[in-house]
Amino acid sequence: MTIASSSPPSRLPLGGAEGAGTKSRTRRARSRESQGDGRLAAVFIAPAMLGFLVFLLWPTLRGIYLSFTRFNLLTPAQWVGLDNYVRMVHDPIFWDSLKVTVEYVVINIGVQTVAALAIAVLLQRLTQSAMLRGIVLTPYLMSNVVAGLVWLWILDTQLGIGNEIISAVGFDRIPFLNDETWAIPTIALINVWRHVGYTALLLFAGLQAIPNDVYEAARVDGASEWRMFWRITMPLLRPVLAVVLIMTVIGSFQVFDTVAVTTAGGPANATNVLQYYIYGSAFGRFQFGYASAMSVALLVVLSAITVLQYRLTRAGQTDLG
């Protein structure tokens, strides 16, 4: 990411201490120090490196390998070439789950971004209250499972207060999670509820970086809040907004918990999101190879989206300063 470039160039010579005899005392001392650092660094890095290699790098490579195999955990993986990918391309359920996932992401990210932006701007322009920020963040402390259950209850067709209100106002009760058209938007909004506060705080932090003078100057010129939002806030926030968007989209594509606890993929596969389908293939039908191939597909989709978003939003550049 952009932050990598902020690391200073490594300044120290990495030549050994050999041949230091003719050099001055200070230089010898310094080169001895760099030697010592090397050994110490190895010790300090070792646990993290172990974790990185064993639980991040190796599984990534292995996941790619497994996607070319037939593997059910019981017998050794059997190389089948592109079979899993061919199957995936011809699997209507896969395409369907991809479609459902995209639908979820569009609703989830669309609503969440607008709402988070609104909250962030209100927090900045209206009040800086830390307590309000704390309240807004509370749902983020809940697990997806808890958030799912909370809303499962509130939206229950028979007894949920949500439907009680809807029927009191005079509308028909809505089977939010049991209806093919309502289920995905409902799950998307539940996750907006859980995540919007966190996203808002990230944007709020970005807003804090905009100098107040700019607003003052605009106000002196007689600009309205609305105009200032479009002419100052949005352009200056764009780089932060772009990074936040990339992050939330990637997270959004991996929706699983809420689906698992509310609809379990139903009704009639209407909420069978990609990650749920992958989980079912692996642990329901023990098709680890096929599940891995779908994971690779998800990885490719996510990488493509990241690159695209990064390009489109020119996330690396800033308008500030």
Next chain:
Amino acid sequence: MAAVTTTTTGIRPVRRRFSVGRAAAWTVMGLIVLITALPFYWILRTALSSNAGLNADPANPLPVGLTTSGFERALGLQSAKEAIAQGGAGGGLDFWRYLLNSVIVSTLITGCQIFFSAMAAYAFARLRWRGRDKVFGLFLAGLMVPTIFTLLPNFVLIKQLHLVDSLLGIALPSLFMTPFAVFFLRQFFMNIPGEIEEAALLDGAGKIKIFFRVVLPMASTPIITLSVLTYITSWNDYFWPLMVSYSDSSRVLTVALAIFRAQTPATGVDWSGLTAATLIAALPMLVLFACFARRIVSSIGFTGIK
């Protein structure tokens, strides 16, 4: 005018006379707070109601038939017969055990991950060694790999290590590091002035001592923030524990809660018990957050990359 509005605590909104716009903005803010907070009240109200009462009067803003039997059921304090009579599943659920499991797993992950990540971050930020930036770049690249991608192969690995259905199996993959934690702490360590380190070196302290006595204490705020966020993340994790644990011995609260939900009768859900269980599962994080809220809220901007 600018001088009036700029205070030492940062940018302050301008105090202005009443306007329709501001009133509307406050109304929206109030609405947001309501949507955020009301579900929590509703869960509490339901957990303190009886199932019979909920059926009779679903819209009552107060608990209907005030009782703690929902909590008793969630905590497994009721006999199966009692539980079924009050709308529960009557299945054995040992919430104290799941609570303990969650505490063990989250504490283990948070403690080890932050410590090992801090060590690595120190090596990346303050030590000089060959290939440092290249290795750090590799770690950073790890940020790009979505979790879902490593989950299946990691499950296969944990299974081969015979650690399936153990607390260690749940904790192991995130025990050593996350690229994010390393990156996050490195940023702070890099900002510690070199003079402090040099002064300690002159006093005869070694680099190890500097790490423990100087660098770690100086970075206590980011470390606490990161710890709380890591604790919340591991406490709330569902997918990985669901894959790895099969029995009570390694079941954590999130998984237990989902099972509680699945066990509850399809017709006539035990809402009282379910919401009580939900509260029990959520409460520890609310308390944890309440303790550190101010610090976290003010430093969350920095965690923007998570």
